[in-house]
Amino acid sequence: MNDANLAERPGSDAAPAPIQRASLHDELVERLRDLIVEGEMAPGTRVPERELCTRFGVSRTPLREALKVLASEGLLALLPNRGAQVASLTLADIDEMFPVMGALEALAGELACARVTDEEIAEIRALHYQMVLHYTRRELPEYFRLNQRIHERILEIAGNATLTRMYTGLAGRVRRARYVANMSGARWDHAVEEHEAILDALALRDGPRLARILKLHLANKCETVKDSLLAETASSKPAG
């Protein structure tokens, strides 16, 4: 399909290396996406073209092309004659996005059940128990990372690139919100229980059941994220 930019996975590489990739605008899309998703540019912030140009050592043309793309992905909002602004998620946005992510991940679960190999089940099981270990130690960042890995792996196993693209597009928009989400103990317990059920359903290759669980799981994540977002705004604006 497209994939003109399958250069490299920007995994844990955060080094400010000079740009030397396929094309400038493609590279810029990735870099800027990271800046936004990782939270370096706070939601609501105006995007300073000139500053980013000097920062990345490029001219405004490819940078603006990248901004347009990110805006079409929903990560930026383009204000007419006023440049770009990092899109901020409202509660309404979250209420819209999570059901969609739930539907997509439910489909991923169904597809994955039909295609998953024993080795892949073993792999997910390993990831799962690693995650549970971090849960018992209350190591949220590590838990979070493995949690994401599991969901990514299910998407991969589903083997539907379109599905993966749409899901990751949405997930990127809520990722910052999810990362700062400080789960309450009860919610965390519940999330781990659901992950047990996810693993079981996948191991049984029970597609419909896995779909149901994933949909519910995402709905609960939605509530968690909304809670955190509420707490965040409440603390930052105590007397609004």
Place this chain on the structure above:
Amino acid sequence: MNDANLAERPGSDAAPAPIQRASLHDELVERLRDLIVEGEMAPGTRVPERELCTRFGVSRTPLREALKVLASEGLLALLPNRGAQVASLTLADIDEMFPVMGALEALAGELACARVTDEEIAEIRALHYQMVLHYTRRELPEYFRLNQRIHERILEIAGNATLTRMYTGLAGRVRRARYVANMSGARWDHAVEEHEAILDALALRDGPRLARILKLHLANKCETVKDSLLAETASSKPAG
């Protein structure tokens, strides 16, 4: 959407109705999307920047910005140092996209059942029977138009803008293929039956059932489109 003035440019002479849009690149995205979706630019065709620039009376900068956006939507493929190319759908693409559309429309059905008013049910019923009328008369274009209207209306009633955006994004990519799809009599009969079931489930506000039906409906549409695509390629390349 809107459409009318495919006229010219701002710049040379007095412009009675130049582009009446927020910004050039936004307008260009819409125009070019139409060109692609409506099939004026055949899949696989290379996109001639200069020609489109003169056609729309703009310079290459906003046009290229628009191309980048359309590429990120999957309508174009960007070839490094070789410009853009109208993305052509393979059978594999279709097999990927329709399940996703099915999942999205299933969600739309569920949400719609929870929110639909009696007036809206009556409205959809009216659309449905109009559509059935065109079916009995074997008026495919009119049938097709009302079919789309019904699905769009369900999405609207679902009231989830994110869902609508993702669905229409996918639908746009397969729209040309669907439009040229010459349904066999049996397939057409079956599609109308399914639409009866859709109407019933919506009228009963049975969300899970409507979701199931829509998912199945999309799966069948997938087969129809694939058949047509096969026939098309077979006739264009009789002796491959």
Place this chain on the structure above:
DNA sequence: GATTTTTATTTTGCATGCAAAAAACCCGGT
């Protein structure tokens, strides 16, 4: 005559330039 090699033309990708709109600033009026 066909195939390669060389040259010319076009096209792409990016940098820069310029006019208009915004934001920032200044300053006098109240």
Place this chain on the structure above:
DNA sequence: ACCGGGTTTTTTGCATGCAAAATAAAAATC
């Protein structure tokens, strides 16, 4: 002090220019 009008400065949106890659065309070799 505050606020409104006018200015300057910055930023945005788009057009244009230029070098490198790609394509087409021509020449040369076999």
